[in-house]
Amino acid sequence: MSNKTLANLLDVGKHHNKHKTAIDDGKTQYSFAELDILSDRLATTLRKRYGLRKGDKILVIPSKCSQLIVSILSIWKCGAVYVPVDKNNGVNRIEFIKNNISAALSISDLQTLDDLSDILKDIPNFVYENVNLLEADVDNINFEEATAEDVAVILHTSGSEGVPKGVMLQHCSIISYFNAHNQILDFNTTSKNLNFGDFHFDVSIQDTFLPLFFGGSVYLFKGLFLSKLIIDLLVEQQVSHIIAVSSVLSLITGNGSEIERLRETPLRVCMTGGEVCDIKLINKWLTILPNLRLYNGYGPTECNSLTMAYHIMEPDYNRNTLFPIGTPFDKMEAILLDKNHQLISAVNTKGILAISGPQIMKGYLNLPLQNKQVLKKIGGKTFYITGDFARKDEDGNYHFEGRNDSEVKIQGRRINLNEIRNCLLNVSTIDYVVVDTIKLEKGTFIYSFLHGTNLQLDTILKDVLEQSRTCLPDYMIPKYLYISSWISKTSTNKVNEKGIKEIIQNRIQKNSNKYIVVE
Incomplete structure (x- = not known):
């Protein structure tokens, strides 16, 4: 193992061209x-x-x-x-x-x-x-x-006990992540990345410190998430890489017209993921920019934010299931476990995803019981139990199947809410879908929030209902539909699903006879 730490983060850049701009926030630049x-x-x-x-x-x-x-x-x-x-x-x-x-x-x-x-x-x-x-x-x-084994960063995530959990990441695990992810990203001393991630969010490790580690430059984006403004900046700054969660990529895309301007720029790599990624969004980018290397990634904060990725090489207009999350990074390992934590070897069989390798966290700060729950020894290796469901296909690619709370039982029927979400995402003007259940006096019902940036209010309801009836049995069609051009975001620019659910549930509780809202 290398003794290198993040104190050496600037070594490549200062040895290659120490006078080159390393960081720029639009007002202050530092070489x-x-x-x-x-x-x-x-x-x-x-x-x-x-x-x-x-x-x-x-x-x-x-x-x-x-x-x-x-x-x-x-x-x-x-x-x-x-x-x-x-x-x-x-x-x-x-x-x-x-x-x-x-x-x-x-x-x-x-x-x-x-x-x-x-x-x-x-x-x-x-x-x-x-x-x-x-x-x-x-x-x-x-x-x-x-030393390389010492903790470098503690990032806090939401805790099930109602208090935040501090994820402890060591110098060696972060640098291992840098080296593994850069086999895909290929940052070098000529690269420039646009930072979108806020610095309390694990994406900032990816989109700021990883490029700097390999001698690349970083521009800190602080503006409004408007398509034209961001595309202007990508052109002006001659950006070569974008790392953006799916909802941010959607905001950059807008109606797609601005992306055309990126054809004559150095942009060559786009890394997305972190959320359910809309197929139509990916197809739009690869249609306009066919030479772009576009990846869909997956990984929890507990494993340095990304541990696997899938290279989407071309548009797939007939696709109606989500793109895979790919295969594990170099030196990382993924396995699937059943509910008894026994290994699943059969292909296309859903199980709980567990991850091992040098990228995983040291543990949660001051939470020994939770560490025992999520860090398990399996075959002599320490695995992080993600709590996410996945399956592995015949080609060895993993597919995200939702959290372990994505299945519900209504009137004796087992329903996977992700199946409903995937169906509704096929509506051409819908780019994000939240599906959940609500318990009322009359029973438990499915509701869905659908978001689109270019909604045609006079036709969108017809499109949604037709799509629902095409791919879902009657008992899986949401009882309540909320269709909106508004969407709530967290401070890390991820879609605030928890907040959306609270709003929708409150509205249903106040008026359970209003089944459809288009706004």
């Missing part, structure tokens, strides 16, 4: 050399002024800017642990995370630190806008450096 120098200065300041030591956990409340990248690099150079948290999480959640990690320091912008001063007053803080004011320190300080 690889500048990033290196400024992060060295800040690391020295954090050591001397705040007494930062190896293993200390640093609460970072990020806003997108180039100075943030300096701050994160300085944390790793100190041997400390980067713990990002969404400033929109709410005070109670932020305070819980701060206390759970025993934060040694908080880093954010001045306004955020002021807004959260009541819960951060017991720990020192640093304003990252000040990184340019730091002067070189003539005193040499011997840092106690992190």
Whole structure:
């Protein structure tokens, strides 16, 4: 195993062309050399002024800017642990995370630190806008450096117990992920990526630090998710790679007319996934950009966000099932388990997906019982039990079959809600579908929320009903239909399915006789 850590993140870039722009937020640019120098200065300041030591956990409340990248690099150079948290999480959640990690320091912008001063007053803080004011320190300080086995990042995900779970990722697991994923992405010193992921979200590891690791440049996107604005930026910045969850790719696409402008740009790779990916969306990109290398990926935060991918080589206009999620990355292994955690070897048999290999997390912070539940020894290897259903086809490709809560039983009939979702996604103007059940006094009923950006309100209901009757038995057709051009998003720009379900369920509870809403 290599002893390399994320403190060495800039090595390729600064050795190949240290004066090349590494990070750009539209206002402030830093070359690889500048990033290196400024992060060295800040690391020295954090050591001397705040007494930062190896293993200390640093609460970072990020806003997108180039100075943030300096701050994160300085944390790793100190041997400390980067713990990002969404400033929109709410005070109670932020305070819980701060206390759970025993934060040694908080880093954010001045306004955020002021807004959260009541819960951060017991720990020192640093304003990252000040990184340019730091002067070189003539005193040499011997840092106690992190090792490859040490934790580098803690990312928080929603917990079933009502409190967030801190996913601990080691330097070695992140670098293993970089090397494996880059066999597909092929970032190099001529590449440029557009960052969409917020920094409390695991996609930011993919779309910011992975390109930098291989000497590529990154532009931090902070604007509105409007197709024309993003395409303008892709053209202006001569972007070669896009990494975007499916709902963000849908926003970039719009009605598809703007994508035509990307034909004459260096764009060559698009990585999507993270959510159910609309077939029509993929077909649109590959029809307009036939030379684009487009991948559908899968992976949980607990395994460094992506562990497998499928290369979609050409449009498939007759396809009515989702594209595969592919095969595991180099050195990673995937297996399927039955409900008793026994290995499933038969092809096209649905089971619980489990993942093993160097990318998996060290564990959840301070949650030993949950670690025992999800990290299991199977055949002498540690597997992460994802809780997702999948099947493996004859070609060795895995197919996502939903979470283990996707099956329901209504009036004695077993119904997979994903089958309903996949059916409704075949409506030409629908690009996202949420399907769930609601329990009323009269019984349990299926409802569906359907989203489209270019809806024809006079015909969409007819299209949806015709599609439902074509591919679903009567008992699987949703009782309640909500069709809308509006869609709720989380702070990480993923579709907020939980929030959508709460809204729809509240509306049904208030008026259970209103079965169809088009807005």
